[in-house]
Amino acid sequence: MKWSKEAEERIKKAPFFIRSLARKKAEELARSQGKHIVEVEDIEKAKNARDLQDVSKIDLSIEGVTDTTYREIKLCGGMRGCPLTLFEDEKVVNCLHSAIKKECLEEFLEERQEGPVLYHHKLKAAVSGCPNGCSQPQIKDMSIIGYNKPQVYKGYCIDCNQCVKACPEKLIIVDQDPSIDDEACIDCGRCIRACPTDSIQVEGRGYRIIIGGRLGRRPHLAKHLVDVTSLEELETVLTTLIQLYKEWIAKESKISNEVENLGIEEVRELLELKRQKEKLVLGETGE
Ligand code: SF4
Ligand code: SF4
Numbered sequence: 317m318k319w320s321k322e323a324e325e326r327i328k329k330a331p332f333f334i335r336s337l338a339r340k341k342a343e344e345l346a347r348s349q350g351k352h353i354v355e356v357e358d359i360e361k362a363k364n365a366r367d368l369q370d371v372s373k374i375d376l377s378i379e380g381v382t383d384t385t386y387r388e389i390k391l392c393g394g395m396r397g398c399p400l401t402l403f404e405d406e407k408v409v410n411c412l413h414s415a416i417k418k419e420c421l422e423e424f425l426e427e428r429q430e431g432p433v434l435y436h437h438k439l440k441a442a443v444s445g446c447p448n449g450c451s452q453p454q455i456k457d458m459s460i461i462g463y464n465k466p467q468v469y470k471g472y473c474i475d476c477n478q479c480v481k482a483c484p485e486k487l488i489i490v491d492q493d494p495s496i497d498d499e500a501c502i503d504c505g506r507c508i509r510a511c512p513t514d515s516i517q518v519e520g521r522g523y524r525i526i527i528g529g530r531l532g533r534r535p536h537l538a539k540h541l542v543d544v545t546s547l548e549e550l551e552t553v554l555t556t557l558i559q560l561y562k563e564w565i566a567k568e569s570k571i572s573n574e575v576e577n578l579g580i581e582e583v584r585e586l587l588e589l590k591r592q593k594e595k596l597v598l599g600e601t602g603e
């Protein structure tokens with residue numbers, strides 16, 4: 317559906333987390349009145365629509381924290397209902413809590429602690445429902461980010477350009493069919509949501525784990541460790557990662573140092589080796 321220039325300008329001023337819903341609602345309202353173009357008045361009417369008001373009322377302070385003496389997990393607004401989240405935030409946070417508990421991380425850190433607990437003594441983690449990363453996952457020890465990888469299916473496109481408008485990175489060109497710059501794609505999945513004909517569908521979705529971020533004297537951005545597709549797998553990887561974290565802490569190191577010194581490839585191999593060993597041990601116990 318077409319939009320007047322004024323309506324396009326007006327919708328850009330809507331908060332980002334309700335923009336796509338407001339756009340959809342305005343189009344629905346305009347269509348229900350037999351119109352072929354969305355105008356500013358349709359946006360104003362959409363603003364009064366009940367479901368949109370409900371979304372606007374969501375407490376989107378964008379960030380939150382679950383904090384104890386020895387760990388800090390920063391949460392994005394997905395936990396409070398941001399419509400852009402790509403996973404069930406609460407379940408992801410529970411996986412992280414569960415991995416920390418299983419490995420008795422807080423007791424381990426407490427035993428080693430001498431003197432007051434300072435910020436750098438804590439494990440810092442973040443959960444972000446989408447690649448927007450509002451909880452700053454790039455500067456934490458370990459973080460989980462939701463992802464939806466798109467895939468194009470040819471022959472169904474109606475050239476509506478909704479995907480082009482939805483892509484925050486401007487990576488889509490439509491010429492009979494859409495084409496996506498896969499290299500630059502951040503897997504936010506917005507084009508998938510926007511496409512009315514399933515010309516763009518989900519190729520893969522899940523939980524992206526990044527590790528080794530920090531601020532301080534020598535800032536370091538977290539690196540992509542691995543993508544997993546189920547909560548069970550997520551908890552397993554996080555548990556193994558916390559085992560490694562404990563080993564590194566025991567030799568007075570940190571995740572960010574290890575990622576910096578060994579390189580993310582080697583850390584990935586270490587993690588995989590540990591997981592394999594764990595499986596063997598579990599297999600032996602089961603016999
Ligand atoms: S990271 Fe994504 S899901 Fe979370 S608050 Fe930001 S935009 Fe919403
Ligand atoms: S997944 Fe996101 S970044 Fe990638 S093409 Fe779609 S909208 Fe653009």
Ligand code: SF4
Pocket residue numbers: 472473474475476477478479480490493494510511512513514515516
């Ligand atoms: S891929 Fe989907 S959203 Fe994009 S132009 Fe084609 S039909 Fe529209």
